Amino acid sequence: MTTERDLDRRLSTWLHDEADPNSSPAYLGETLTLLDDTPQRRWLRAVPIVSVVDRRPVPIDRRIVRLALVATLAVAGITASLLVGSGPRPAPSIGPAGNGLLALGDGLDLLLVEPSTGRVVDRVPDALGTELYPAFSPDGTQLAFFSKDPIGDAYGGSPRRLFVMPTDGSRPPAELTDDRAAWDDGEPAPAWSPDGRQIAFVALAIESGVVGVFSVSLDGEGPRLVIGEEGVQRGMFAQPRWSPDGTWISYRGDTPRPDDPGFLDTSLLIVPPEAGPPVLLATTTGQNSSFSDHAWAPDSRRIVYTRRASAESADDLVAVYDIEARTETVISVDGVPAYRPAWAPDGRSVAFFEEQAEGTPSLVIVELATRERTDLGPVVDCFFTWSPDGTSIAGLEPGCKGDAVLVPVTEAGRGVTVIVIPGTATGPISWQRVAP
Amino acid sequence: MDLQLVERARDGDRAAFTEIVMASLADLDRTARLITRDSERAKDAVQETLVKAWRDLPGLRDCSRFEAWLRQLLVRSCIDELRRGRRHRVEVELIDLHEARGRDVSMSVADRDALDRGFRRLDAEQRVLVVLHYYADLPLESIASSLGIPLGTAKSRLSRARASLRAALEADARTGVAMAEGRA
Numbered sequence: 001m002t003t004e005r006d007l008d009r010r011l012s013t014w015l016h017d018e019a020d021p022n023s024s025p026a027y028l029g030e031t032l033t034l035l036d037d038t039p040q041r042r043w044l045r046a047v048p049i050v051s052v053v054d055r056r057p058v059p060i061d062r063r064i065v066r067l068a069l070v071a072t073l074a075v076a077g078i079t080a081s082l083l084v085g086s087g088p089r090p091a092p093s094i095g096p097a098g099n100g101l102l103a104l105g106d107g108l109d110l111l112l113v114e115p116s117t118g119r120v121v122d123r124v125p126d127a128l129g130t131e132l133y134p135a136f137s138p139d140g141t142q143l144a145f146f147s148k149d150p151i152g153d154a155y156g157g158s159p160r161r162l163f164v165m166p167t168d169g170s171r172p173p174a175e176l177t178d179d180r181a182a183w184d185d186g187e188p189a190p191a192w193s194p195d196g197r198q199i200a201f202v203a204l205a206i207e208s209g210v211v212g213v214f215s216v217s218l219d220g221e222g223p224r225l226v227i228g229e230e231g232v233q234r235g236m237f238a239q240p241r242w243s244p245d246g247t248w249i250s251y252r253g254d255t256p257r258p259d260d261p262g263f264l265d266t267s268l269l270i271v272p273p274e275a276g277p278p279v280l281l282a283t284t285t286g287q288n289s290s291f292s293d294h295a296w297a298p299d300s301r302r303i304v305y306t307r308r309a310s311a312e313s314a315d316d317l318v319a320v321y322d323i324e325a326r327t328e329t330v331i332s333v334d335g336v337p338a339y340r341p342a343w344a345p346d347g348r349s350v351a352f353f354e355e356q357a358e359g360t361p362s363l364v365i366v367e368l369a370t371r372e373r374t375d376l377g378p379v380v381d382c383f384f385t386w387s388p389d390g391t392s393i394a395g396l397e398p399g400c401k402g403d404a405v406l407v408p409v410t411e412a413g414r415g416v417t418v419i420v421i422p423g424t425a426t427g428p429i430s431w432q433r434v435a436p
Numbered sequence: 437m438d439l440q441l442v443e444r445a446r447d448g449d450r451a452a453f454t455e456i457v458m459a460s461l462a463d464l465d466r467t468a469r470l471i472t473r474d475s476e477r478a479k480d481a482v483q484e485t486l487v488k489a490w491r492d493l494p495g496l497r498d499c500s501r502f503e504a505w506l507r508q509l510l511v512r513s514c515i516d517e518l519r520r521g522r523r524h525r526v527e528v529e530l531i532d533l534h535e536a537r538g539r540d541v542s543m544s545v546a547d548r549d550a551l552d553r554g555f556r557r558l559d560a561e562q563r564v565l566v567v568l569h570y571y572a573d574l575p576l577e578s579i580a581s582s583l584g585i586p587l588g589t590a591k592s593r594l595s596r597a598r599a600s601l602r603a604a605l606e607a608d609a610r611t612g613v614a615m616a617e618g619r620a
Contacts (some may be wrong), residue, residue, distance in 0.1 A: 007602050008570070014551045015571040025465040031483050033456060038487050040494055045530050110569055130508075148581070362594060401559075402519060423516055 021423060035239065035339065041385045093138035093194045094244045096296045096345040098387040100432030101167070103134035103143060104404060106423035110145055112133050112167075115387075115431075118355055118419040122169060132427045133189045136197040142218070142434040144166050144176075144190035144199055162190060162201055164218060167432065176216045176223070177203065189428055191240045191249070193273070200226065200240040200249050200273075213240045213251050216274060226250070227271045234404050239292070242273070245300040249273050255283060265288040268305065268321070280327065281321060285311055292316075293340045298347040304331075306339040306352075316354045320368065330367050338364070338385075344388040351409075358385040361397035365409060379407045379416055388433040404429065440602040442499040445490075453490055461486075464510055470567045473556055481494055481513040486512075507551040508570075510583045511564050554604025561585075563596035569594060 073299045091097040101115045101121065110124040124131055124145070134145045146160035163173040174201065191200040196218075205225070212228015219400045226249055228237060239252045248273055256262040268291040271278040284290040284307055294305035301320045309312075309415025315337040319330045331350060332338030341352040349368060353361040360378035367373075387394065392405045397418065404425045406417040437458065446451035465483060468478035488509050496505060500594035516576055555563065568579045 002596075007598060007605070010547060010551065010571045011598075011601065013565065014548055015567060017548075019466040019470055019571060021466075023462060023466060023481070025461055025479070027479050027483070028461055030460065031457060031486055034483055034487055035457070036492050038491055040491060055607070107508070107515075127441070198521065203609070423512070424519065 010310060012073075020395050023417040027051065042216070070330040082310075090139040091388070091435050093196070093227065095347075096435035096436070097140075097389050097436035099387045099389050100140050100434040102394055102404070102419075102429055102431055103136060104421070104425055105130065105132045105134070105427040106421055108423070110143075111421065112143075113404070113419060113421075115419065116191070119416075120422065124165070124173065134428070134430045135189045135190050136204055136430045136432045138194055138433060139196050140390060141167055142354070144192065145173075146190065160200065162191075162216070164199065165392060177201075186311045191242050193242045194244050198242075198273070200242060202237050202240060202251075212237045213249060213271070217268050220242070225273050226254075226273060239294065241294060243270075243296050243300040246273065247300065250281075250294060250296065250303060252294065253278070255280065257285065259305065268303070281323065281326075282307075285307060287293045295341065295343055297343050298345070302347075304343060304350050306341065309337075315355075316426075318350070320350070331368065331371075332364075342386055344386055345388055351384070351393060363393065363395070363407070374409070376407055376409070380405055383428045385429045385431050387431055394419075394429050394431060396429075400426070437503050440504045442493075442496075444589045446496055446499060448494070450619040453493070457486055464506075467507075467567060467572065468510060468514050470571055471511075471560075471563045472517055473552075477517045478514075481517045484516075485510045504578065504582070509567075511568070511582045515560040515564065516614065517611075518563070522599065547605065550605045550608035551601060554601040556602070558597050558600060562593055562600070565590060565594045566597050602609050 015296055040436050047146040052388075060379045074213060092102075099115065101114050103110055105111070105352070108130055111120050112122040112124070113119065114121050124143070125307075128261055128337055130148045132143055132148060142164055143166075144162065144164045146162055148160050160177075162176040164347045165173040167172060172186055193215075194200070198215050198217050200213055200215045202212070203223070205214075205228075208230060209229045210225060212227045214223040215226050216223035236254045238252045240249050242249055243400065251269055251271070253267050253269050255267045255269075259263050264284050265283045267283040270281060271280040274329040281303070282291070290307040291308045296303055297320075301323055303323065304318065305321065306316045306318055309317045315335075316339045317334075318338045318341045319328050321328050331341075332352065332354065335354040338352050340356075343350055344365070349364060349365050351365045354364045354375075355361050356378065360381045363376040363380055363384065365374040365376065374395075378398055381398045382391050382396045382400035384395030386392075391409060393409055393420050395405055395407065396407050397403045402424060403421045404419040406419060408415045437459070441452050441455055445456055461482065468481045469475060472478050474482060485506065493609055496502060499585045522598065549597055555566065565579055566582060567584065568574045569576065574582075576590050576594065577587055580587045583590065585593075
């Protein structure tokens, strides 16, 4: 029997023996010639427009502020008057829309891909690390994403920087956070407000030590704290999501257990975007990672989420919470682990993964009114998103180690199209909404 | 890595980048060879890494992170190389007797063969985890970050890789016993 320590020793010895310390690759000259043919990318450095770091207030001459405000409004008014009537119609911010581009990561950069042809129409490099978690604005005109540094920092996690750029590439990405301020432990796609003017995200304000949900305005205002606390652990606030009617921001939070405040439960809460007391929707006891992947229905009355089936179980289930009725309805099959739900654009059905005995999970769609199930089979894995018109789903191919795939939702898993991705498709996918 | 050298290279100084290449090529090549177990693939991965590094270096804001960034580029290139379809070519390693003498004698040839076979059966990310953890001695947090996966995922994948390697060693040990007893 090989012990752990023995295996460690043998592995280390073998690898160090295999790596010849005196080896000298013979292709130095060839590599330098390759570099001669490679121009450096003149990357337009992202322009920090705001900072999430709490800074001491600096006295400002209010007359200058007023003058600047008047000038900004005047420019905005002229620009708006030029644009009205001449540009394309914006996509409706809620409900089905036309299908635009796909945004997904290839392990380093973000790719914008035309889904019908699989053509990569643009690449969003930052060269600062990994670009991930793309999120198109509701009208499809902006793309927000995080950029993760190559290595963790003193906070022991993977700090991220939030960027936004126009989808047409007319301006370089603008940074909305300072270094290492933004992060989220649970798949933190930037959360757009329905009007596309603000983005909510979880962050640590470095100077004050406040951890919480922040909201940053693309107009240059903010970021401001929506809800947070000083000196708390990172998991206390996670996964903010904006309700489609703009009245709430939901988030997953840790709350003190009523009968024993020394322990924390995992809860789903909502809070007004302009800040205010949070409203507790549901709580699970002693189960980390409960209420993950929660998402608002287009009607802003229901939230679908993954939660642990019970305190004793390691399995997850998928349920829909009705905010007005304060009731939960489990929509996954009892005893079958299910996770990562996503609303269809019309809000009538929910797709989610259903675990199988082994291998790739099955993608299941449940029509909520009839409970009719459509099992698309093990066609996608890890991450998927609905097309804005609700006719297909884009996801990572089974195993999540290569390409992306398109799956028509009406043909029960038939007609899968592979989109070949240069490199390796990783992370969540966002599908641009455009006017139909 | 000399910070000023990286800053000069970032600003477009090719001579500075050549110095960086000369200083890091052997180490990159060793790591890539360990991951890919193929000198040609290692060469391709290293060259792709250095081309990307030169191309994208102007975007690197914090030059003190250059080495970690370069490692991340190498890891991605190695993984891509391994996934780019298998080449129909067998590489036979000729062990130099003098070199062999320098190896740790506590490990048998059978052990090395078993580890080699077990390692080749690992998927690309598991290979990266094993090499960066046991050869480069990097903490799992950094490795997870290089791979762009959560720490918990890195831990579980490393655990699976170790289990697979342990199984390879134990299978060989069983075969050895069977042969010794005349059953194989």
